[in-house]
Amino acid sequence: MNRAEQSSQICCNMSIYILGVDVGTTSVKAILLDSDSRAVVATHALPTDTIDNSGTKAKEQDTGLIIDALNRCVASLPRDKLQRVLSIGVCGQMHGVLLWKALSCDWSSGDFFTARDTSQLITWQDGRCSSDFLTSLPKPDSHLSVATGFGCATIFWYMKHRPEFLEDFTVAGTIQDYVVSVLCGLDRCVMTPQNAASWGFFNTTTNQWNIDILKAAGFPLTLLPHCVPSGDLVGQTCFDWHGIPAGTPVGAALGDFQCSVYSCMSARTDAVLNISTSAQLTFAMPADFKPPDSPQPDSAISYFPYFDSVYLAVAASLNGGNVLATFVEMLMAWMKELDAESTESYLYEKLIVSALEQETSDLRISPTILGERHNPHCLGQVSNISASNLALGHVTRALCRGVLDNITSMLPVERLQQAGVSRIVGSGSALARNEVLRQEVEKVFPQPVVYRKNADSAAGAAMVLCDRP
Numbered sequence: 001m002n003r004a005e006q007s008s009q010i011c012c013n014m015s016i017y018i019l020g021v022d023v024g025t026t027s028v029k030a031i032l033l034d035s036d037s038r039a040v041v042a043t044h045a046l047p048t049d050t051i052d053n054s055g056t057k058a059k060e061q062d063t064g065l066i067i068d069a070l071n072r073c074v075a076s077l078p079r080d081k082l083q084r085v086l087s088i089g090v091c092g093q094m095h096g097v098l099l100w101k102a103l104s105c106d107w108s109s110g111d112f113f114t115a116r117d118t119s120q121l122i123t124w125q126d127g128r129c130s131s132d133f134l135t136s137l138p139k140p141d142s143h144l145s146v147a148t149g150f151g152c153a154t155i156f157w158y159m160k161h162r163p164e165f166l167e168d169f170t171v172a173g174t175i176q177d178y179v180v181s182v183l184c185g186l187d188r189c190v191m192t193p194q195n196a197a198s199w200g201f202f203n204t205t206t207n208q209w210n211i212d213i214l215k216a217a218g219f220p221l222t223l224l225p226h227c228v229p230s231g232d233l234v235g236q237t238c239f240d241w242h243g244i245p246a247g248t249p250v251g252a253a254l255g256d257f258q259c260s261v262y263s264c265m266s267a268r269t270d271a272v273l274n275i276s277t278s279a280q281l282t283f284a285m286p287a288d289f290k291p292p293d294s295p296q297p298d299s300a301i302s303y304f305p306y307f308d309s310v311y312l313a314v315a316a317s318l319n320g321g322n323v324l325a326t327f328v329e330m331l332m333a334w335m336k337e338l339d340a341e342s343t344e345s346y347l348y349e350k351l352i353v354s355a356l357e358q359e360t361s362d363l364r365i366s367p368t369i370l371g372e373r374h375n376p377h378c379l380g381q382v383s384n385i386s387a388s389n390l391a392l393g394h395v396t397r398a399l400c401r402g403v404l405d406n407i408t409s410m411l412p413v414e415r416l417q418q419a420g421v422s423r424i425v426g427s428g429s430a431l432a433r434n435e436v437l438r439q440e441v442e443k444v445f446p447q448p449v450v451y452r453k454n455a456d457s458a459a460g461a462a463m464v465l466c467d468r469p
Contacts, residue, residue, distance in 0.1 A: 017041070019077075019085045019244065020462030022256055023070060023092035023176045024048070025061070025123055030073045032081050033462035040459050044076040050121075057127040059149070060120035063098060066175060071112040075242045082243035087233070088183065089461030091254040092176030094198035095124035097151035099169035099223070100178060102187040111240045113182050119165075121175050124149040124198075129157050138217045140201045141210045143291035143303060147373065151199035152214070155223060172223040174198075176253035183250050184235030191225035192232075193305040194255035202227075204305045205290060228252050230307050231468050251465050257314075258306055259460030264425045264452040271421040271447075275437065276428035279320030279403060281411045283421050285311045300374045300410035307464070313419075315411035318370040321430030323403060324437075326369060327351075327396075348433075351396045355436040358393030362386075365395070365402035372410070400436045404444045413445060424449045427456075 017032045029045040046069045050061035074082070104117035129148035137156055140146055146153050155172065158165050173181070173189035181189055196202040201210040201219075209224050228234060234252045237244060261272050261282055271283040282304075289311055291303040303311040328348055335342055362384055369380040389398075424445045431437055431451065442449050 014084065015041075015081075016084050016086050017081050018462040018466050019074070019082070019088045020259075020458040020460070021070065021074070021088070021090045021092075021176075021179070022259070022456065022458035022461065023066065023090070023179060024256065024457075025093050025125070028066065028069045028073045029456065029458040030070075030077060031456075031458045031462060032077055032085070033459060033466060035086065035466050038463060038466060042077045042081060043458075044073050046073045046076075059123045059125040059127065061123060063118045063121050063175070063178075064115045066121060067113070067115040067179075070179065071242070074244075075112070077242075079243045083245065085244045085248060087249045087251065087465045088237070088244070089251045089254070089259075089463075089465045090176050090180050090183075091256045091259040091457050091461040092174060092179070093124060094174065094195055094255045094257065095147075095150050096126070096174055097122050097154050097172055097199070098175050098178050099166070099172045100181075101168075102170050103185065105182045107239050111242055113239075113241075115178075117169075118178070119169060122149075122154050126154060128161075129153045133157065133160075138213050140295070141213060142197075142201065142203050143293065143295060144197055144200065144202075144204075145295035145297050146200035152201045152219070156217070156219065159218065159220070166220060166223070170222070173225050174253065177225065180234060180250055180253045183237050183241065185238035186235060189225035190234045190252055191227055192230040192252045192254055193227060194230050194258050195253060196225065196227050197305050198255060204311075230254055230258070230305065231464050233465075251461070251468075254461055254464065255304070256457040258304065258312070259457040259464065260427070261306070261312060261460070262463055263456055263460035264427050266425075267423070269420055269422040270425050271416050271423070272425045272427065273407070273431075273441065274428040275320045275403065275426075275430040277320055277322050277325075277430075279317040279407050279428075279430075280314055281407050282312045282314040283416060283419055285313055285419075298374055300372070313411070315407055316373070317407050317410060318372055319368050319406060320403060321428070321434075323367040323369060324348075324399065324430065324434070327399060351392060352434060352436055354391070354393035355396035355400065356393075356439075358391070358397050361389055361394040361397045361401070363389040363394050363398040365398045366406065367399060367402040368406060374410075397436060397440075400434065400440045401443075403437065404440045408444055416445075416447070421447060423447055426451045 016035050020031045022029045027047050031040050032042040048066045048069045050065050098121045099119040101117035106114045106116045126149040171189050174195050177189050233249045237248045274280045302314050306312045364383045366381040
């Protein structure tokens with residue numbers, strides 16, 4: 001029975017599914033989406049178990065371990081449902097770069113593949129491109145600045161410092177692009193504007209790389225991916241994959257941020273607030289919006305390509321749930337020095353309880369301990385300290401409020417109102433875990449707030465294909 005006949009039989013007799021995959025920095029997640037109800041019916045996530053031994057500035061991860069986690073994740077889903085998967089959506093961490101030799105992966109072990117002839121994954125957190133190095137690069141023809149950890153900047157760094165490294169590979173892309181290439185047996189990287197924009201030197205208005213600028217700078221143009229619209233199918237699986245039949249259509253890889261937004265933005269008048277490790281506040285711009293011609297490095301708002309030529313206005317803060325995690329780590333370190341050790345989960349729970357009993361606080365905390373991309377030297381501050389507001393409840397409440405004050409200083413509430421935003425959709429692990437943070441969200445925004453427990457990138461990647469004709 002060929003794939004078309006099988007699909008017809010499946011459609012007539014039983015539920016069909018879309019596989020959504022998110023290849024993240026710290027974990028991999030796979031979900032199955034019922035194509036009729038758009039409900040997630042199965043999910044599994046695993047840590048990538050990658051260890052960075054490359055130094056303080058270089059941030060690399062073992063590609064083989066990531067692919068192993070991906071295979072184990074998909075294999076953990078119900079096999080009878082995997083056999084009824086009609087398409088595969090893939091997304092993952094943006095900005096980073098992976099290099100590989102075309103058609104070099106290994107499918108010989110059965111219905112899964114192993115990575116072969118690839119580089120390490122150089123992540124978005126890579127810090128080798130110093131400010132001086134970035135200044136030495138040509139000015140991009142794009143509204144987005146180029147930063148360390150961006151794919152093109154990383155390749156430029158290798159050109160200068162380790163040119164021989166690049167000679168070992170013929171293809172470059174993000175880790176999610178690699179997964180799509182391997183599944184479909186592609187001999188080149190196919191990339192969407194969502195991921196291309198995150199690499200730098202890509203014009204989202206024309207959807208073209210800055211070929212002339214890159215060529216003049218000696219950039220290896222053969223490593224540039226071929227771009228296709230976000231949401232397009234780019235091929236079919238060339239082998240059976242954990243029960244998913246060969247010949248299953250695969251979508252071009254998408255950005256994890258856009259897919260996370262897609263999973264919970266049910267109306268164009270929604271704004272999405274995600275607080276996980278970091279924090280993002282975003283809403284969709286009007287269909288006729290065009291971004292500036294050149295980067296605005298001092299602006300707290302960026303414009304990311306979404307779907308169908310629409311842009312998202314994004315305030316992306318480096319300071320979110322990680323601020324609270326750092327606070328807990330600090331307290332644990334102090335307690336250890338005082339010979340009064342505790343567990344992280346117990347301490348976190350006590351902090352939340354104490355803050356719930358303290359409904360307001362006049363203590364003020366600016367929690368920008370990591371700075372911000374548009375203002376990297378503006379670090380955290382504590383002000384309005386008095387003898388009456390030093391209890392843990394005050395400090396925890398003020399810290400949660402500070403996270404919200406910071407993100408809304410980047411994208412003010414008034415701007416959302418002017419854009420016609422009528423609802424705030426909250427998502428992310430920090431919001432789900434922290435009732436105090438949710439209370440502060442509802443105080444800050446005049447719009448009603450709803451929470452999406454199942455908002456995630458893997459589900460969004462599947463939903464995109466579910467909604468496409």
